[in-house]
Amino acid sequence: MWSIGPIGFTAPWLLVALGALPLLWVLLRAVPPAPIRRRFPGVALLLGLTDDESQSDRTPWWLLLLRMLAVAAMIIGFAGPVLNPQTAREGRGDLVIAIDATWAGASGWQSQIDRVSSLLNEAAIADRRVAVVALSNLPDDALPFAAPADWQNRLPNLHPSAWQPSSAIDYFAAQQGQFETYWISDGIDYPERADLLAAFEAAGSVTVFQTPRSILAVRPARYEDGQVIVAATRTPTGAALDTQITAIGLDPSGVERQLATVPIRFETGAADAETPMILPPELRNRITRFEISGARSAGAVSLTDDALKRREVALIAGSDSREGLELLSPLYYLREALSPTADLIDGTLSDLLLANPDVIILADVATLSEAEADAVDDWIAAGGMLLRFAGPRLAASDTGRNTEDPLLPVRLRSGGRTVGGAMSWGEPKSLAPFDNDSPFFGLAIPDDVTVSSQVMAQPDPTLADRVIAQLADGTPLVTRKLVGEGQVVLFHVTANAEWSTLPLSGLFVQMLERLAVSTRPAIPDLTELAGTTWLPSKTLDAYGNLQDGSALPGVAGEVFSTAMPSSDLQPGLYMGEDRQLAVNVISAETVLSPISWPQRITVEGLTVLRETAMKGWLLSLAVLLMLVDVIASLAVGGRLRGPRADVAALLGLLLLSAPEAQAQVEADVFALQATSQVVLGHVLTGDPQTDEIAEAGLLGLSQTLFRRTSIEPAAPIGVDLETDELAFFPFLYWPMTSSQSLPSSEAYAKLNRYLRGGGMIMFDTRDADTAGFGSGSPEGRKLQAIARSLDIPALEPIPSDHVLTRSFYLLQNFPGRYNSRDVWVEAAPIDAAQVEGMPFRNLNDGVTPVIIGGNDWAAAWAVNANGTPMLPVGRGMSGERQREIALRFGVNVIMHVLTGNYKSDQVHVPDLLDRLGQ
């Protein structure tokens, strides 16, 4: 086969005939169009008239061109052109299909699998043994050679991993025998790729399949100067690119939401981009991960651990009177130690408690008022940490002298002691090494840390448990007491350098870190990690979804220092004793670089090119051109009039505008159907059974409305969110299935426009039998995912005086097939108040845009073609009663949709009171 570019010809010699085209041009040009013979009595008047201008009797050039094109199309068509001619892949012997299967290929995973499938087909024809190997997830023993058909069945089970191959070279070096390798590459270079290539080449020839694609990845966010810096990287570095980074976290009610979104711009040629994200600390601490919007891979997700969490620390000192003496201020060293890593807040204790800080530091504060003490006590029990420092005031006071003060870990002896001073014997004391069970265990103690004064703890049976740091002579330096969820910690020295040199040393900062007062660095150093075990709580799969990691074994702390994710250290969140560690695919230093394959390696695209014979198309084109030529010749010869012209115009219209016209007509038909009568709509979920029940349900409701009310709806219509206009429907019923896909952004825009424009969507998770509202049924989670981008107002369960309870029937229950009270509507305004003598409040001035519940209303409403119920509800007569109430609720909903707050008007009060029997 001879080919030009992607087109090959089966009979290329026929193309020689193209050379005859110029000849045809000359021939065709010389022959004028045949004259029309026309009977015309007026010819007597024409006799003697000659054509005034010399009219060319030749065919016009465009007509000639048309004919030439027709002939050329015919010649080329008969030459048998084939698009993408496939040369059968040669090769025999064993074949290894090696797939990188890293996160970088996750977004195009299906195309890779398709390519593998087509390679397997070719191998099946060539009768070769094949082993399909994911390099990031290697088989345990020898290469699993099998028949290609076996592998076809196993392909759907192949999934990419969220890490890059790291031990493949050892594995392949151990393999014996010759094999050919097809390498499906993700296009991102990794350290051992070159060695791996050498190993493959040693075993046989290598063909690489990869498609250049743009890969975006987000780096771990860092905290700098009061703002979060989010960074992203990409490959290849090409034209400028705008994208968005979204911060996702839990909202106060525990629902995952987009907390913030920042645009980020890659300049032309730049591989990295970063942008600050300014967030209030409350919001910032909620962030659990950053994502690049729209990218679907583990690299586009960056989990956050404690590194980003900034603790709020409230500082209160006993005396602020000595203005100007900053270095003597009890809080000076604390501020210095904490301000880089924590958010410090000042104020009075009662104000600070309202802010609910993580830590309250009382520096030399002896007594609190009783109310304050109670509030602080409650705050500690709820998880707060009270950090106290001793000082002259504490030493002088009677606090915790005889009985244990709830806000002090130990009882104190009066006065304290002083050693190594001018008026005392002895040397200043140094610190004893920390115990194993102390949170400070492992911290190196500098020699120059000495304590010259301290408050002393009263010996007590519980004292030994509460000491977490002590001096060389065994007197407690730091004591701790656990209270409820929280703790009280006392440093027996001052927070300034008056009593000890501790605040001057680095140890002080480290101790604060260990106590989780200040925020720690992202990766703890090796010494800190040594001997610890971290349990994975969440892992990130290659597609960027979080999975439960509790089934995985714990990871030794030393592994974290290498920080390269692998199958042993899967990306995700790891729980330590008192903190979390995030392992991300992309670190701050990761460089994404495209692979440059050596010249000798064949690199093919991933796209499966299909052979397309173009003969038929070209011959059709030739016929079409000839048809056009017929019309054009008629037009040129002046014969295109009367019925012929009509036919020609019709033909032309058909040729040119058929599809658009068709689409337009369909849209018009849809619009007419939806608008000529009231029509209830349901959103098509893609699940045939759900859609059928939704349609039958709305049909049943429509029939009920028709019979009982003045609303006479037509048959319900299923609405495709992507293609159909929503504005025609006053009401959409949206059953949730766990398998439905998220709407596109256009569809979201349409939905939000619909909700703002007064439409109502009734979300039905259909799971009220198995799940309470908000609990984690698959449908509920899908609803949360779908509703995340919707413009939904604050919700509340239907209050008993909501207009839905009386828009047609008087109802207090809203059952469907299930009878759950958890039905939510737009929350009433805060200032809605009940007026004396009125049975209901003056509520929302409008229609609630959503009704959310799980009662599977459509199933209760559903009727079949005979008008009898499709599905059973409850048991016996009570079930039928429930179905009746369900229908009544449906009637109320539609009435509410169509009449708004009409029944909210106070004018109905007397009638309603009468009917309520009040």
Place this chain on the structure above:
Amino acid sequence: MTAPLNLRADAEGLAAPMPALLAEAEHLANTVLLGEHGRRRAGTGDAFWQYRPAQPTDPARSIDWRRSARSDANFVQDKEWQIAQSILLWVDQSAAMEFQSNENPTKSRRARMLGLAIAILLNRGGERVGLTGLRLPPRRGDGQIMQMAQILCQEANTDYGSPNSQGMLPHSRAVLISDFLGDISAVEDTLLEAAERGVRGALLQVLDPQEEEFPFEGRTVFHSMTGAIEHETLRAGGLKQRYLQRLAERKDRLAQLARTTGWQFQTHHTGQPATTALLWLYRALERR
């Protein structure tokens, strides 16, 4: 080919709404055939004119005994002198008249219908109608109309028809219906001869709308209805202006001829209703 009966039925239908046409009889002393046109003097006729004293020459049976019985003298009842007009028709039956375009009727169908309709009207008004060229001498009666319809349904095989003045009685009336696209000299001769005999009348030119518009484009060979005359052009559209000019000249010539000979001239298109043309013919023959 129109059956005579159909043609007559069409023509009767067209003539039905018209009042009886009483064509003026003017200076027709020589054509002393009686008609229904009173001459305001005693003579042969049906209508009462006057009683006069009987003369000795009057035959006894002419005495009006009823009137005479009321006096002593004998009276004779005179009738009003009544004469009839004779009108000769010429309807072009040549091949050129068979032309038709779109949904319009052929010119010859329209021309025959108009001719026969005016003949029926005149007949109803008591005139004598006939065809030129000694084919059908003027006579009265339904039989004459039937005969006329039959003759009109014949077709000539010439391209263009030419009228002749044969058979026109002096001071009678004539109606010529044709497209007048052929040789105009025959028309001229006929009109001049007719004028010499004191014959007056109407020229009605029946044209197809296409002949009036010439809506042709492209390379065309025009040929006459029999194919005897041909004209080829490469660009028919370019001829339009000059054709229309010639047609206008032809009409002018005919109108001028009509003026000089005291005739009436009008053009009628087959696209228009036939009644307008019939009305015009009616008025034209009514004129003194």
